[in-house]
Amino acid sequence: MIEQKENINNNSFNNGEVVIEIGHLKKSFNGNNVLKDINMIVNEGENVVILGKSGIGKSVLIKCIVGLIYPDSGLLKVFGKEVVVMNSRELNILRTRVGFIFQGNALYDSMTVRENLEFPLRRNKTITDPHVIEGLIVDVLENVGLVDAIDKMPSELSGGMKKRIGVARTLILKPEIILYDEPTTGLDPLTSREISNLILKIQNKYKASSIIISHDLNCAKITSNRMLILHEGIMRAEGTFDELKNSNDEWISSYFKID
Amino acid sequence: MLNIKKIFRNKATKSNHDEFDLSRFKNTERFLNEIGGLSRFTSIFFRELFRPPYEYKEFLKQSYNIGLSTLPLIGITGFIMGLVLTLQSRPVMTEFGAESWLPGMVSVSIIREIGPVITALICAGKIGSGIGAELGSMRVTEQIDAMEVSGTNPMKYLVVTRVIASTIMIPILVLYSDAVSLLGSYIAVNMHGFISLPLFINQAFDSLHYFDLVPATIKTFFFGFAIGIIGCYKGYFSGNGTEGVGRAANSAVVISSLAIFIIDLIAVQLSEIFHVFTM
Ligand SMILES: Nc1ncnc2c1ncn2[C@@H]1O[C@H](COP(=O)(O)OP(=O)(O)OP(=O)(O)O)[C@@H](O)[C@H]1O
Ligand SMILES: [Mg+2]
Numbered sequence: 001m002i003e004q005k006e007n008i009n010n011n012s013f014n015n016g017e018v019v020i021e022i023g024h025l026k027k028s029f030n031g032n033n034v035l036k037d038i039n040m041i042v043n044e045g046e047n048v049v050i051l052g053k054s055g056i057g058k059s060v061l062i063k064c065i066v067g068l069i070y071p072d073s074g075l076l077k078v079f080g081k082e083v084v085v086m087n088s089r090e091l092n093i094l095r096t097r098v099g100f101i102f103q104g105n106a107l108y109d110s111m112t113v114r115e116n117l118e119f120p121l122r123r124n125k126t127i128t129d130p131h132v133i134e135g136l137i138v139d140v141l142e143n144v145g146l147v148d149a150i151d152k153m154p155s156e157l158s159g160g161m162k163k164r165i166g167v168a169r170t171l172i173l174k175p176e177i178i179l180y181d182e183p184t185t186g187l188d189p190l191t192s193r194e195i196s197n198l199i200l201k202i203q204n205k206y207k208a209s210s211i212i213i214s215h216d217l218n219c220a221k222i223t224s225n226r227m228l229i230l231h232e233g234i235m236r237a238e239g240t241f242d243e244l245k246n247s248n249d250e251w252i253s254s255y256f257k258i259d
Numbered sequence: 260m261l262n263i264k265k266i267f268r269n270k271a272t273k274s275n276h277d278e279f280d281l282s283r284f285k286n287t288e289r290f291l292n293e294i295g296g297l298s299r300f301t302s303i304f305f306r307e308l309f310r311p312p313y314e315y316k317e318f319l320k321q322s323y324n325i326g327l328s329t330l331p332l333i334g335i336t337g338f339i340m341g342l343v344l345t346l347q348s349r350p351v352m353t354e355f356g357a358e359s360w361l362p363g364m365v366s367v368s369i370i371r372e373i374g375p376v377i378t379a380l381i382c383a384g385k386i387g388s389g390i391g392a393e394l395g396s397m398r399v400t401e402q403i404d405a406m407e408v409s410g411t412n413p414m415k416y417l418v419v420t421r422v423i424a425s426t427i428m429i430p431i432l433v434l435y436s437d438a439v440s441l442l443g444s445y446i447a448v449n450m451h452g453f454i455s456l457p458l459f460i461n462q463a464f465d466s467l468h469y470f471d472l473v474p475a476t477i478k479t480f481f482f483g484f485a486i487g488i489i490g491c492y493k494g495y496f497s498g499n500g501t502e503g504v505g506r507a508a509n510s511a512v513v514i515s516s517l518a519i520f521i522i523d524l525i526a527v528q529l530s531e532i533f534h535v536f537t538m
Binding site: 063066068092095096098100102103104106107108109110119120122169173 | 393406
């Protein structure tokens with residue numbers, strides 16, 4: 001572990017600012033200790049991939065970052081500010097800077113794609129000109145390659161298209177941090193790769209920092225600058241994709257085995 | 260030996276009793292929790308109600324949905340209600356030679372009691388379950404969370420608009436139902452001999468007092484509010500999975516139907532007291 005931490009010090013993102021800082025974070029639900037002692041940071045412009053078995057608490061962790069779930073104790077700073085003590089106004093400001101892509105897309109199914117994308121703009125009172133709004137929507141749809149779907153209902157879209165609209169809805173506010181909850185799960189390998197490349201493109205174009213939760217090793221390989229493995233409430237391992245894959249630790253490298 | 264056995268048996272029955280009592284407590288606890296949760300939800304509703312920004316567009320959309328979706332159903336049931344009530348009461352009235360009182364009697368029972376309660380119960384079934392299922396599935400598919408992280412207050416956008424819409428639309432639906440019922444009653448009266456519409460209306464409204472109309476209308480606002488807030492509460496806090504959505508819709512209907520009868524009971528008592536004091 002220590003040896004791996006040293007490697008991270010050579011990480012090119014280490015010179016930048018720390019945008020997310022988590023220390024000794026705990027969260028339990030009715031005696032079920034999901035997160036026991038989480039310690040991690042995300043540097044500016046960095047893509048961090050979190051691996052971990054199903055039901056281990058990955059979604060809970062990133063929901064804590066946007067204040068959807070409150071941790072029981074521990075440090076949780078985003079852009080240098082403690083999330084837990086924020087009032088609703090501060091929390092709203094934070095949420096304009098942090099985009100969240102839900103595991104199940106969470107598209108508003110009573111609205112068209114256009115209305116889905118307009119919805120997050122509503123809080124941004126400075127943009128009221130319909131032409132500007134239309135321009136933003138078309139621009140962001142071009143980025144995810146789905147301009148044709150603008151007037152469709154979410155129920156008319158395929159799984160991969162929904163994922164991309166979910167990404168577009170987050171991108172429209174140009175967030176500085178993006179949290180992806182299993183962006184490629186349930187998609188075929190080709191579409192998965194498209195989404196992974198999209199994540200990479202977003203990192204370069206928007207200079208955003210990201211946490212990507214994934215089981216998909218290809219996605220992790222393409223998108224990650226650094227990886228963490230969450231196991232039984234703690235971050236058990238940390239390193240780049242290649243470091244973890246070639247680790248001497250049998251337990252770590254077992255995550256990378258393909259039968 | 261026998262004694263010991265007896266004591267043991269007694270003990271066993273006693274512990275069985277204890278368990279039974281405990282489960283009874285749990286139900287009471289759950290009931291009180293539910294009441295507490297609903298009260299808290301209502302207080303949050305009132306806090307958000309007066310705080311800008313106001314979601315006019317969503318409110319209009321919901322009012323339109325609630326009103327339009329139930330209009331045909333309310334129309335048909337209201338019409339049949341008036342028709343059947345008149346046909347059923349006719350023989351008794353004829354027997355007493357009070358046939359000319361038929362329109363008056365029917366209009367009083369429809370406007371004071373049957374119209375509001377039946378309409379509200381139908382709306383609890385149609386609107387309450389609709390709201391419960393819609394918000395429940397939005398909760399389950401994380402759409403409510405998505406609203407929250409996109410800086411829109413879901414309490415304001417989803418709950419306030421729906422509750423206000425049902426509070427305003429249900430009294431209107433009740434008025435509509437009352438009118439259609441009277442039409443049904445008019446047709447039923449005409450099945451046995453002719454009475455002109457103006458005369459029917461005259462007879463019907465002759466027996467109606469101000470004290471019949473005002474409390475009957477006021478209570479419908481409470482019916483509407485109860486249907487809206489209970490549907491929203493159940494949907495907003497629905498459990499996980501499809502099962503949770505089903506349960507939310509189901510208990511929204513059950514609880515709001517019960518609430519309608521309780522409100523009706525209170526309203527009748529209050530209007531009685533009010534009536535006595537102003538006599
Ligand atoms: N709101 C909640 N109330 C109670 N328990 C919860 C809640 N949210 C999550 N949990 C529990 O926390 C644990 C972790 O859930 P989580 O959704 O974070 O898993 P995950 O790692 O994202 O799994 P997956 O890969 O399947 O999405 C689960 O055991 C779950 O039952
Ligand atoms: Mg998850």
